[in-house]
Amino acid sequence: MKIHKFDAHGHEGETVGDVAHRRIRSDIVHGRLKPLQKLKLDALKEKYGVSVSTLREILNRLTVEHLVTAEGQRGFEVAPVSQDGLRDIAELRILLETHAIRRSLAEGDLDWQGNVVSEHYKLSQVEKTLIGGNDGMVEQWVRQDWGFHHAVISACESPALMELHSSVFDRFQRYHMLVLDFRGKPAADEHQQLRDLVLERDADGAVALLERHVRSGVEHILGTGRVP
Template sequence: MENIQLSVTENIFKKIKYDIVFGNLEPDQKLKLNLLQTEYNVSISILREVLNRLCGDGFIIYKVQKGFFVSPISKKDLYEIADLRITLETHALEISIKNKDYEWEAELLGAYHKLNHAENELEKNNLNAKSLWTKYDAEFHQMLIKKCNSLNLIRIHEVIFDKYLRYQLLILKYRGKESIKEHKDLLDYSLISNIQKAQNTLRDHIKKGVDYASSNLSL
Protein backbone atom coordinates (compact mmCIF):
# COMPACT_ATOMS: atom_id res chain seq x y z
CA MET A 1 0.00 0.00 0.00
CA GLU A 2 2.84 2.39 0.87
CA ASN A 3 4.50 1.80 -2.51
CA ILE A 4 1.20 2.51 -4.29
CA GLN A 5 0.81 5.82 -2.44
CA LEU A 6 4.40 6.76 -3.27
CA SER A 7 3.80 6.09 -6.97
CA VAL A 8 0.57 8.14 -6.89
CA THR A 9 2.38 11.02 -5.18
CA GLU A 10 5.23 10.91 -7.69
CA ASN A 11 2.79 10.80 -10.60
CA ILE A 12 0.86 13.84 -9.35
CA PHE A 13 4.14 15.66 -8.68
CA LYS A 14 5.22 15.09 -12.29
CA LYS A 15 1.83 16.16 -13.69
CA ILE A 16 1.67 19.44 -11.77
CA LYS A 17 5.32 20.20 -12.48
CA TYR A 18 4.70 19.51 -16.18
CA ASP A 19 1.74 21.90 -16.19
CA ILE A 20 3.87 24.61 -14.57
CA VAL A 21 6.83 24.13 -16.93
CA PHE A 22 4.60 24.02 -20.01
CA GLY A 23 2.58 27.05 -18.93
CA ASN A 24 -0.75 25.31 -18.38
CA LEU A 25 -0.51 26.70 -14.86
CA GLU A 26 0.56 30.29 -15.43
CA PRO A 27 3.10 32.39 -13.50
CA ASP A 28 1.57 33.96 -10.36
CA GLN A 29 -1.58 31.84 -10.72
CA LYS A 30 -3.24 31.04 -7.40
CA LEU A 31 -3.54 27.30 -6.86
CA LYS A 32 -6.92 26.54 -5.31
CA LEU A 33 -6.79 23.19 -3.55
CA ASN A 34 -10.38 22.20 -4.29
CA LEU A 35 -9.93 22.82 -8.02
CA LEU A 36 -6.59 21.00 -8.11
CA GLN A 37 -8.09 18.08 -6.21
CA THR A 38 -10.76 17.72 -8.89
CA GLU A 39 -8.40 18.36 -11.82
CA TYR A 40 -5.82 15.79 -10.74
CA ASN A 41 -8.21 13.41 -8.97
CA VAL A 42 -6.13 13.24 -5.82
CA SER A 43 -6.62 13.50 -2.06
CA ILE A 44 -5.94 16.75 -0.21
CA SER A 45 -3.18 15.12 1.86
CA ILE A 46 -1.25 13.96 -1.22
CA LEU A 47 -1.90 17.30 -2.93
CA ARG A 48 -0.44 19.24 -0.01
CA GLU A 49 2.59 16.95 0.06
CA VAL A 50 3.18 17.53 -3.66
CA LEU A 51 2.73 21.31 -3.43
CA ASN A 52 5.15 21.52 -0.52
CA ARG A 53 7.69 19.52 -2.51
CA LEU A 54 7.25 21.83 -5.50
CA CYS A 55 7.77 24.76 -3.12
CA GLY A 56 11.06 23.19 -2.09
CA ASP A 57 12.13 22.99 -5.74
CA GLY A 58 11.04 26.58 -6.38
CA PHE A 59 8.22 25.98 -8.86
CA ILE A 60 5.59 27.13 -6.37
CA ILE A 61 5.60 29.71 -3.58
CA TYR A 62 3.51 29.81 -0.42
CA LYS A 63 2.12 33.08 0.92
CA VAL A 64 0.97 33.13 4.54
CA GLN A 65 -2.84 33.32 4.81
CA LYS A 66 -3.09 33.45 1.00
CA GLY A 67 -2.05 29.96 -0.07
CA PHE A 68 -0.04 28.46 -2.91
CA PHE A 69 0.88 30.30 -6.11
CA VAL A 70 2.84 29.36 -9.23
CA SER A 71 6.24 31.03 -8.97
CA PRO A 72 6.50 34.35 -10.83
CA ILE A 73 8.93 34.98 -13.68
CA SER A 74 11.47 37.77 -14.06
CA LYS A 75 14.62 38.59 -16.01
CA LYS A 76 16.65 38.41 -12.81
CA ASP A 77 15.37 34.91 -12.11
CA LEU A 78 15.96 33.83 -15.72
CA TYR A 79 19.60 34.93 -15.69
CA GLU A 80 20.22 33.40 -12.25
CA ILE A 81 18.84 30.08 -13.47
CA ALA A 82 20.96 30.27 -16.63
CA ASP A 83 24.12 30.96 -14.61
CA LEU A 84 23.38 28.01 -12.33
CA ARG A 85 22.75 25.76 -15.31
CA ILE A 86 26.04 26.79 -16.91
CA THR A 87 27.94 26.10 -13.68
CA LEU A 88 26.35 22.70 -13.09
CA GLU A 89 26.19 21.43 -16.66
CA THR A 90 29.69 22.43 -17.77
CA HIS A 91 31.14 20.82 -14.63
CA ALA A 92 29.12 17.63 -15.10
CA LEU A 93 29.99 17.55 -18.81
CA GLU A 94 33.72 17.59 -18.07
CA ILE A 95 33.42 14.62 -15.71
CA SER A 96 31.11 12.79 -18.10
CA ILE A 97 33.51 13.11 -21.03
CA LYS A 98 36.41 11.90 -18.88
CA ASN A 99 34.34 8.84 -17.92
CA LYS A 100 32.94 8.14 -21.38
CA ASP A 101 32.73 4.66 -22.88
CA TYR A 102 31.34 3.12 -26.07
CA GLU A 103 27.91 2.59 -24.55
CA TRP A 104 27.63 6.27 -23.61
CA GLU A 105 28.79 7.33 -27.07
CA ALA A 106 26.10 5.15 -28.67
CA GLU A 107 23.39 6.51 -26.36
CA LEU A 108 24.52 10.09 -26.99
CA LEU A 109 24.37 9.56 -30.75
CA GLY A 110 20.87 8.13 -30.40
CA ALA A 111 19.72 11.07 -28.28
CA TYR A 112 21.19 13.51 -30.79
CA HIS A 113 19.52 11.76 -33.73
CA LYS A 114 16.07 12.13 -32.14
CA LEU A 115 16.72 15.76 -31.22
CA ASN A 116 17.97 16.61 -34.70
CA HIS A 117 14.87 15.06 -36.26
CA ALA A 118 12.60 17.20 -34.06
CA GLU A 119 14.66 20.32 -34.81
CA ASN A 120 14.38 19.73 -38.55
CA GLU A 121 10.61 19.38 -38.20
CA LEU A 122 10.47 22.71 -36.36
CA GLU A 123 12.49 24.26 -39.18
CA LYS A 124 9.64 23.16 -41.48
CA ASN A 125 7.23 25.08 -39.19
CA ASN A 126 5.72 21.86 -37.90
CA LEU A 127 4.61 23.20 -34.51
CA ASN A 128 3.36 19.74 -33.54
CA ALA A 129 7.04 18.81 -33.16
CA LYS A 130 7.50 21.28 -30.28
CA SER A 131 6.60 18.74 -27.59
CA LEU A 132 8.97 16.20 -29.14
CA TRP A 133 11.72 18.81 -29.38
CA THR A 134 11.23 19.63 -25.69
CA LYS A 135 11.49 15.95 -24.74
CA TYR A 136 14.49 15.18 -26.94
CA ASP A 137 16.35 18.38 -26.05
CA ALA A 138 16.13 17.44 -22.37
CA GLU A 139 17.20 13.85 -23.12
CA PHE A 140 20.21 15.01 -25.13
CA HIS A 141 21.46 17.35 -22.40
CA GLN A 142 20.82 14.71 -19.74
CA MET A 143 22.77 12.18 -21.77
CA LEU A 144 25.70 14.60 -22.13
CA ILE A 145 26.19 14.58 -18.35
CA LYS A 146 25.07 11.02 -17.63
CA LYS A 147 28.60 9.72 -17.05
CA CYS A 148 29.33 12.27 -14.33
CA ASN A 149 28.15 9.39 -12.11
CA SER A 150 26.67 11.68 -9.46
CA LEU A 151 22.98 11.23 -8.65
CA ASN A 152 23.03 14.43 -6.58
CA LEU A 153 24.47 16.48 -9.43
CA ILE A 154 22.04 14.99 -11.96
CA ARG A 155 19.08 15.62 -9.63
CA ILE A 156 20.00 19.27 -9.03
CA HIS A 157 20.65 19.77 -12.74
CA GLU A 158 17.21 18.35 -13.57
CA VAL A 159 15.49 20.93 -11.35
CA ILE A 160 17.48 23.82 -12.82
CA PHE A 161 17.03 22.54 -16.39
CA ASP A 162 13.24 22.40 -15.96
CA LYS A 163 13.19 25.94 -14.55
CA TYR A 164 15.18 27.11 -17.56
CA LEU A 165 12.89 25.17 -19.90
CA ARG A 166 9.87 26.90 -18.40
CA TYR A 167 11.11 30.23 -19.73
CA GLN A 168 11.93 28.73 -23.13
CA LEU A 169 8.40 27.36 -23.48
CA LEU A 170 6.85 30.76 -22.83
CA ILE A 171 8.27 31.76 -26.23
CA LEU A 172 6.40 30.69 -29.34
CA LYS A 173 9.44 31.18 -31.58
CA TYR A 174 12.21 28.63 -32.18
CA ARG A 175 15.82 29.84 -32.24
CA GLY A 176 16.50 27.82 -35.38
CA LYS A 177 19.63 26.84 -37.28
CA GLU A 178 22.03 28.42 -34.79
CA SER A 179 20.75 26.15 -32.02
CA ILE A 180 20.91 23.13 -34.34
CA LYS A 181 24.58 23.82 -35.10
CA GLU A 182 25.38 24.25 -31.40
CA HIS A 183 23.90 20.84 -30.62
CA LYS A 184 25.93 19.25 -33.44
CA ASP A 185 29.11 20.92 -32.18
CA LEU A 186 28.35 19.76 -28.65
CA LEU A 187 28.00 16.21 -29.91
CA ASP A 188 31.19 16.30 -31.97
CA TYR A 189 33.40 17.89 -29.29
CA SER A 190 32.10 15.47 -26.67
CA LEU A 191 32.78 12.43 -28.84
CA ILE A 192 36.37 13.49 -29.55
CA SER A 193 36.91 14.43 -25.88
CA ASN A 194 37.65 18.09 -26.54
CA ILE A 195 36.43 19.18 -23.12
CA GLN A 196 37.27 22.87 -23.42
CA LYS A 197 35.49 23.33 -26.74
CA ALA A 198 32.53 21.26 -25.54
CA GLN A 199 32.22 23.42 -22.42
CA ASN A 200 32.60 26.67 -24.39
CA THR A 201 29.95 25.54 -26.88
CA LEU A 202 27.59 24.58 -24.07
CA ARG A 203 28.18 27.89 -22.29
CA ASP A 204 27.47 29.88 -25.47
CA HIS A 205 24.44 27.71 -26.23
CA ILE A 206 22.84 28.49 -22.87
CA LYS A 207 23.76 32.19 -22.94
CA LYS A 208 22.32 32.67 -26.43
CA GLY A 209 19.19 30.80 -25.39
CA VAL A 210 18.65 32.98 -22.34
CA ASP A 211 19.28 36.19 -24.30
CA TYR A 212 16.78 35.03 -26.91
CA ALA A 213 14.22 34.24 -24.23
CA SER A 214 14.77 37.57 -22.50
CA SER A 215 14.34 39.56 -25.72
CA ASN A 216 11.13 37.73 -26.65
CA LEU A 217 9.40 37.79 -23.26
CA SER A 218 7.54 40.69 -21.71
CA LEU A 219 9.31 40.71 -18.35
Protein backbone atom coordinates in the same frame (compact mmCIF):
# COMPACT_ATOMS: atom_id res chain seq x y z
CA MET B 1 9.97 8.30 -5.15
CA LYS B 2 12.07 10.84 -7.07
CA ILE B 3 10.38 12.11 -10.20
CA HIS B 4 12.56 13.10 -13.16
CA LYS B 5 11.93 13.35 -16.87
CA PHE B 6 14.45 10.56 -17.36
CA ASP B 7 12.53 8.06 -15.18
CA ALA B 8 11.38 4.85 -16.86
CA HIS B 9 7.83 4.77 -18.17
CA GLY B 10 5.30 3.11 -15.92
CA HIS B 11 6.40 4.53 -12.57
CA GLU B 12 5.83 1.20 -10.81
CA GLY B 13 5.18 1.47 -7.09
CA GLU B 14 3.91 5.04 -7.18
CA THR B 15 1.31 6.15 -4.70
CA VAL B 16 -1.63 8.36 -5.68
CA GLY B 17 0.32 11.25 -4.16
CA ASP B 18 3.36 10.45 -6.31
CA VAL B 19 1.24 10.51 -9.44
CA ALA B 20 -0.35 13.83 -8.45
CA HIS B 21 3.05 15.33 -7.67
CA ARG B 22 4.36 14.32 -11.09
CA ARG B 23 1.28 15.69 -12.86
CA ILE B 24 1.27 19.03 -11.04
CA ARG B 25 5.01 19.44 -11.52
CA SER B 26 4.71 18.66 -15.23
CA ASP B 27 1.79 21.08 -15.61
CA ILE B 28 3.89 23.87 -14.10
CA VAL B 29 7.03 23.11 -16.13
CA HIS B 30 5.05 22.81 -19.38
CA GLY B 31 3.08 26.00 -18.79
CA ARG B 32 -0.34 24.44 -18.34
CA LEU B 33 -0.38 26.05 -14.90
CA LYS B 34 0.62 29.65 -15.57
CA PRO B 35 3.00 31.88 -13.58
CA LEU B 36 1.26 33.52 -10.61
CA GLN B 37 -1.82 31.32 -11.05
CA LYS B 38 -3.56 30.73 -7.73
CA LEU B 39 -3.47 27.07 -6.71
CA LYS B 40 -6.82 26.63 -5.03
CA LEU B 41 -6.90 23.41 -3.07
CA ASP B 42 -10.53 22.56 -3.76
CA ALA B 43 -10.05 22.86 -7.52
CA LEU B 44 -6.78 20.91 -7.43
CA LYS B 45 -8.42 18.20 -5.34
CA GLU B 46 -10.97 17.61 -8.09
CA LYS B 47 -8.46 17.83 -10.93
CA TYR B 48 -5.73 15.61 -9.50
CA GLY B 49 -7.81 13.29 -7.33
CA VAL B 50 -5.98 13.63 -4.01
CA SER B 51 -6.85 14.94 -0.58
CA VAL B 52 -6.23 18.48 0.59
CA SER B 53 -3.58 17.27 3.05
CA THR B 54 -1.73 15.46 0.26
CA LEU B 55 -1.96 18.55 -1.93
CA ARG B 56 -0.44 20.69 0.81
CA GLU B 57 2.47 18.26 1.06
CA ILE B 58 2.95 18.28 -2.72
CA LEU B 59 2.84 22.07 -2.96
CA ASN B 60 5.30 22.42 -0.11
CA ARG B 61 7.68 20.09 -1.98
CA LEU B 62 7.29 22.17 -5.12
CA THR B 63 7.95 25.31 -3.08
CA VAL B 64 11.36 23.88 -2.15
CA GLU B 65 12.02 23.44 -5.90
CA HIS B 66 11.01 27.08 -6.55
CA LEU B 67 8.15 26.02 -8.83
CA VAL B 68 5.48 27.16 -6.35
CA THR B 69 5.40 30.03 -3.87
CA ALA B 70 3.62 29.95 -0.52
CA GLU B 71 1.57 32.99 0.47
CA GLY B 72 1.32 32.36 4.20
CA GLN B 73 -2.32 32.09 5.19
CA ARG B 74 -3.46 32.91 1.64
CA GLY B 75 -2.31 29.62 0.13
CA PHE B 76 -0.12 28.80 -2.86
CA GLU B 77 0.49 30.09 -6.36
CA VAL B 78 2.66 29.09 -9.31
CA ALA B 79 6.08 30.69 -9.06
CA PRO B 80 6.58 33.84 -11.15
CA VAL B 81 8.95 34.21 -14.08
CA SER B 82 11.19 37.17 -14.81
CA GLN B 83 14.13 38.20 -16.93
CA ASP B 84 16.42 38.21 -13.91
CA GLY B 85 15.07 34.84 -12.87
CA LEU B 86 15.86 33.35 -16.28
CA ARG B 87 19.39 34.72 -16.28
CA ASP B 88 19.95 33.42 -12.76
CA ILE B 89 18.74 29.90 -13.48
CA ALA B 90 20.71 29.85 -16.74
CA GLU B 91 23.95 30.61 -14.91
CA LEU B 92 23.20 27.83 -12.41
CA ARG B 93 22.50 25.44 -15.27
CA ILE B 94 25.84 26.38 -16.87
CA LEU B 95 27.69 25.84 -13.58
CA LEU B 96 26.23 22.37 -13.08
CA GLU B 97 26.24 21.22 -16.69
CA THR B 98 29.80 22.26 -17.49
CA HIS B 99 31.07 20.44 -14.40
CA ALA B 100 29.04 17.37 -15.37
CA ILE B 101 30.34 17.51 -18.96
CA ARG B 102 33.95 17.39 -17.80
CA ARG B 103 33.24 14.39 -15.59
CA SER B 104 31.19 12.66 -18.27
CA LEU B 105 33.86 13.07 -20.93
CA ALA B 106 36.42 11.59 -18.55
CA GLU B 107 34.27 8.58 -17.59
CA GLY B 108 32.03 7.87 -20.59
CA ASP B 109 32.29 4.52 -22.38
CA LEU B 110 31.24 3.28 -25.82
CA ASP B 111 27.60 2.80 -24.78
CA TRP B 112 27.52 6.39 -23.54
CA GLN B 113 28.92 7.61 -26.86
CA GLY B 114 26.26 5.65 -28.71
CA ASN B 115 23.54 7.19 -26.57
CA VAL B 116 24.85 10.70 -27.25
CA VAL B 117 24.76 10.02 -31.00
CA SER B 118 21.27 8.51 -30.78
CA GLU B 119 19.81 11.39 -28.78
CA HIS B 120 21.40 13.95 -31.07
CA TYR B 121 19.95 12.19 -34.11
CA LYS B 122 16.43 12.39 -32.65
CA LEU B 123 16.94 16.05 -31.75
CA SER B 124 18.33 16.87 -35.20
CA GLN B 125 15.32 15.37 -36.97
CA VAL B 126 12.96 17.59 -34.98
CA GLU B 127 15.19 20.60 -35.65
CA LYS B 128 15.16 19.91 -39.40
CA THR B 129 11.37 19.86 -39.33
CA LEU B 130 11.24 23.13 -37.41
CA ILE B 131 13.74 24.82 -39.73
CA GLY B 132 11.56 23.63 -42.60
CA GLY B 133 8.68 25.69 -41.22
CA ASN B 134 6.69 23.32 -38.98
CA ASP B 135 6.35 25.48 -35.87
CA GLY B 136 4.01 22.97 -34.25
CA MET B 137 6.91 20.83 -33.03
CA VAL B 138 8.49 23.30 -30.61
CA GLU B 139 7.20 21.44 -27.57
CA GLN B 140 8.66 18.18 -28.88
CA TRP B 141 11.92 20.01 -29.57
CA VAL B 142 12.10 21.12 -25.93
CA ARG B 143 11.76 17.48 -24.82
CA GLN B 144 14.40 16.26 -27.28
CA ASP B 145 16.71 19.10 -26.27
CA TRP B 146 16.53 17.77 -22.72
CA GLY B 147 17.21 14.22 -23.96
CA PHE B 148 20.39 15.25 -25.76
CA HIS B 149 21.82 17.42 -22.99
CA HIS B 150 21.01 14.74 -20.44
CA ALA B 151 22.75 12.09 -22.55
CA VAL B 152 25.90 14.22 -22.78
CA ILE B 153 26.30 14.41 -18.99
CA SER B 154 24.88 10.98 -18.15
CA ALA B 155 28.32 9.41 -17.60
CA CYS B 156 29.33 11.87 -14.87
CA GLU B 157 28.95 9.16 -12.18
CA SER B 158 27.19 11.50 -9.73
CA PRO B 159 23.51 10.80 -9.01
CA ALA B 160 23.30 13.88 -6.78
CA LEU B 161 24.64 16.11 -9.55
CA MET B 162 22.24 14.57 -12.08
CA GLU B 163 19.27 15.08 -9.76
CA LEU B 164 20.13 18.72 -9.10
CA HIS B 165 20.79 19.37 -12.78
CA SER B 166 17.41 17.83 -13.67
CA SER B 167 15.59 20.16 -11.30
CA VAL B 168 17.46 23.22 -12.57
CA PHE B 169 16.94 22.21 -16.21
CA ASP B 170 13.21 21.95 -15.56
CA ARG B 171 13.15 25.51 -14.29
CA PHE B 172 15.08 26.66 -17.36
CA GLN B 173 12.87 24.59 -19.66
CA ARG B 174 9.79 26.24 -18.17
CA TYR B 175 10.75 29.49 -19.89
CA HIS B 176 11.07 27.67 -23.22
CA MET B 177 7.60 26.21 -22.77
CA LEU B 178 6.12 29.61 -21.98
CA VAL B 179 7.46 31.23 -25.16
CA LEU B 180 7.42 28.15 -27.47
CA ASP B 181 9.82 29.71 -29.94
CA PHE B 182 12.72 27.88 -31.62
CA ARG B 183 16.01 29.71 -32.20
CA GLY B 184 16.50 28.04 -35.57
CA LYS B 185 19.61 26.89 -37.43
CA PRO B 186 22.12 28.45 -35.01
CA ALA B 187 20.80 26.26 -32.18
CA ALA B 188 20.83 23.16 -34.40
CA ASP B 189 24.40 23.88 -35.52
CA GLU B 190 25.53 24.32 -31.92
CA HIS B 191 24.00 20.97 -30.96
CA GLN B 192 25.88 19.26 -33.80
CA GLN B 193 29.11 20.96 -32.81
CA LEU B 194 28.58 19.96 -29.19
CA ARG B 195 28.04 16.35 -30.23
CA ASP B 196 31.30 16.38 -32.19
CA LEU B 197 33.30 17.98 -29.39
CA VAL B 198 31.91 15.46 -26.91
CA LEU B 199 32.83 12.50 -29.12
CA GLU B 200 36.31 13.98 -29.54
CA ARG B 201 36.57 14.29 -25.73
CA ASP B 202 37.38 17.99 -26.11
CA ALA B 203 36.24 19.10 -22.66
CA ASP B 204 37.41 22.71 -22.94
CA GLY B 205 35.76 23.12 -26.33
CA ALA B 206 32.52 21.49 -25.19
CA VAL B 207 32.33 23.66 -22.07
CA ALA B 208 32.98 26.88 -23.99
CA LEU B 209 30.33 25.98 -26.58
CA LEU B 210 27.79 25.00 -23.91
CA GLU B 211 28.19 28.36 -22.19
CA ARG B 212 27.61 30.24 -25.46
CA HIS B 213 24.70 27.95 -26.34
CA VAL B 214 22.81 28.50 -23.10
CA ARG B 215 23.38 32.25 -23.03
CA SER B 216 22.30 32.59 -26.66
CA GLY B 217 19.14 30.68 -25.75
CA VAL B 218 18.48 33.11 -22.93
CA GLU B 219 18.81 36.12 -25.22
CA HIS B 220 16.48 34.49 -27.74
CA ILE B 221 13.83 33.84 -25.10
CA LEU B 222 14.07 37.40 -23.81
CA GLY B 223 13.97 38.70 -27.37
CA THR B 224 10.48 37.32 -27.82
CA GLY B 225 9.21 39.92 -25.37
CA ARG B 226 7.11 37.31 -23.56
CA VAL B 227 9.05 37.29 -20.28
CA PRO B 228 8.20 40.22 -17.97
